[in-house]
Amino acid sequence: MGIRVAVAGASGYAGGELLRLIAGHPELDLVAATAHSQAGASVSAVHPHLAGLDLTFAGTDVTSFADADLVFLALPHGESAALAATLPAGVKVVDLGADHRLTDAAAWDRYYGGRHAGAWVYGLPELPGQRDLIAAADRVAATGCYAVAITLALAPLIAAGVVDPADVVVVAASGTSGAGRAAKTHLLASEVMGSLSPYKVGAHQHVPEIKQATGATSLSFTPVLAPMPRGILATVTARPAGGVDIVAGTAADPAVAAHAALTAAYADEPFVRLLPAGSWPTTAATLGSNACHLQVSTDIDSGRVIVTSAIDNLGKGAAGQAVQCANLMLGLPETTGLTAFGVAP
Numbered sequence: 001m002g003i004r005v006a007v008a009g010a011s012g013y014a015g016g017e018l019l020r021l022i023a024g025h026p027e028l029d030l031v032a033a034t035a036h037s038q039a040g041a042s043v044s045a046v047h048p049h050l051a052g053l054d055l056t057f058a059g060t061d062v063t064s065f066a067d068a069d070l071v072f073l074a075l076p077h078g079e080s081a082a083l084a085a086t087l088p089a090g091v092k093v094v095d096l097g098a099d100h101r102l103t104d105a106a107a108w109d110r111y112y113g114g115r116h117a118g119a120w121v122y123g124l125p126e127l128p129g130q131r132d133l134i135a136a137a138d139r140v141a142a143t144g145c146y147a148v149a150i151t152l153a154l155a156p157l158i159a160a161g162v163v164d165p166a167d168v169v170v171v172a173a174s175g176t177s178g179a180g181r182a183a184k185t186h187l188l189a190s191e192v193m194g195s196l197s198p199y200k201v202g203a204h205q206h207v208p209e210i211k212q213a214t215g216a217t218s219l220s221f222t223p224v225l226a227p228m229p230r231g232i233l234a235t236v237t238a239r240p241a242g243g244v245d246i247v248a249g250t251a252a253d254p255a256v257a258a259h260a261a262l263t264a265a266y267a268d269e270p271f272v273r274l275l276p277a278g279s280w281p282t283t284a285a286t287l288g289s290n291a292c293h294l295q296v297s298t299d300i301d302s303g304r305v306i307v308t309s310a311i312d313n314l315g316k317g318a319a320g321q322a323v324q325c326a327n328l329m330l331g332l333p334e335t336t337g338l339t340a341f342g343v344a345p
Contacts, residue, residue, distance in 0.1 A: 002029040003330055006065045008083060009074035011035035011057060013177045013230075014096055016047040017319035018072050023053055025323065025337030027330070031067045034060040062086040070330065072322055073097060076180070077205075081117035084139070092138050092329050094123065094322045098205065100141035107208035123325040124213060125334065126152060126269055128159070135328040142325060144206040145317030146172055146223060147213060149234040152272055152292050153307035155214040156265035162257045163238035163305050166218045170210075172234035173226040175283070178313045192227045199225055231283025232317060234309045237299070255298040258305045262294060270335050271316060271324070281310030288312060288343035290320030312342070 005022060009015045010033035022030045035057040038046050043055045058064040060083065065071050070092040073080040080097040087093060102108045105116035121137040124130055124147075134140055143151070150170055157163045173196065176187050185191065204223050211219055226233075240254040259274070266272040272292045275281065281293035293310045311317050320338055327334050 002027050004029050004031045004067055004069045005072065005326070006030070006032035006034070006068035006070075007072045007074060008034045008060050008065070009036075009076075009079075009096075010043070011038040011041075011046050012074055012181045014314055014318040015072075015074040016050065017314040018074060018096075018322065019043065019047065019050055019053065021319055021323050021337055023050070027332055027336060028326075030055065032058055032064045034058045034064045036060055065091065070094065070326055072326070074319075074322075077112060078114055089138070092326070094140050094142055094326050094329070095120065096142045096318055096322050098141075098144060098209070100139070101144065101209050101212075103212060104208065107212075111203070111205040111208055122213065123321060124148065124151060125324060125328060126266065126272055127155060127213065131328060131334075134325050135331070137329060140325045140329060142318070142322045143213075144209050145178055145232060145311070145313040146174065146204070146206045146221075146234065147209045148317050148321060149232045149292065149309040149311045150206075150210050150221075150236055151213045152266075153234060153236040153294055153309040154210075154216065154238065156261045157238065157258050157305065157307070158215045160257070160261035160264075161241050162254060162261050164241050165214075165216045165238075167239040168214075168216045168219045169237045170219065170221045170234060171224065172221070172232055173224040174232045174313055175226055175228040175230040177230045178232070178317075179225070186225075192225065195227060197225045198222055228283065230312055230314050231287060232309075232311050232313045233281065233283050236307045236309065237304045239304055253298050254303065254305050255296050258296045258307065262296060262307070266294075271338070271340050273340070281308050283310050283312070284342070284344065286310050286312045286315065286342050288315065288339075289341055290316050290324060290338040291340040291342065292316050 039059040080099040100120035103119040108116040120139040120141040123142040
């Protein structure tokens with residue numbers, strides 16, 4: 001018998017990806033998967049790609065998790081805190097929702113509204129010092145999907161003093177699974193296919209999380225819905241530190257310093273890849289993986305540093321990241337049950 005885990009909210013896309021990863025994990029045994037409207041249905045009926053996983057969705061209440069050593073919460077924002085509060089102190093919890101990410105109650109109220117449930121250890125192992133904090137924690141707040149892609153691209157540059165934290169601009173495109181599984185007109189294939197559309201312009205809820213994780217003090221973020229099921233491609237630009245426009249190709253090209261900062265930050269990281277010169281991140285290359293691919297350049301006109309970042313929003317952006325944190329919390333090798341290699345074609 002391995003380590004017993006349960007998934008709350010397992011009928012959604014992130015929950016389904018958690019079930020898939022747990023099924024292939026050599027040390028984890030799934031003892032419960034819960035859902036709301038799908039309670040009583042078989043897992044394979046809701047997630048046909050998990051045919052052979054002989055389990056029925058239970059209702060989401062505390063009794064469903066009685067046998068679990070660790071519980072993953074894949075619930076809508078604002079619903080995790082109440083359930084987590086009912087779980088025994090000895091049960092480890094990884095929350096994929098936003099309820100416990102933010103340290104600033106005012107930021108929570110501004111972007112989410114309602115009562116702030118308090119912050120847990122932030123679940124991004126690649127941030128300096130964070131891996132040890134996660135390993136020692138019983139409660140971990142996994143990152144938001146956009147937040148992973150942007151933070152991994154930006155945090156080392158701010159920490160190294162390469163870019164100005166007060167002048168960061170991001171445009172990022174996400175697949176439709178990032179919006180969840182609930183039926184919505186704007187997510188119908190007829191609405192999405194052949195079209196790119198911005199949403200939550202100037203007011204996306206991941207902004208305070210990204211600023212908290214990176215040290216950015218001003219962030220302009222435009223998210224874009226892309227006609228694909230999964231993946232995020234983020235273009236992160238920032239003014240070089242000191243406020244001077246530096247033309248690419250000169251000895252003082254800020255991309256050189258940015259590349260050095262990213263290399264130093266991720267040289268030993270199993271899931272973050274700084275690509276060779278001339279190669280650019282694509283969502284296809286990270287599909288099905290827990291990887292983040294990065295590339296850095298300088299805008300030859302403005303001199304701004306550009307970092308492009310690609311992840312699978314359900315992998316490194318959700319379920320894969322949660323399993324990575326769970327491995328640390330359980331004393332397992334961090335890469336157990338995960339891959340840095342995508343699926344192609």
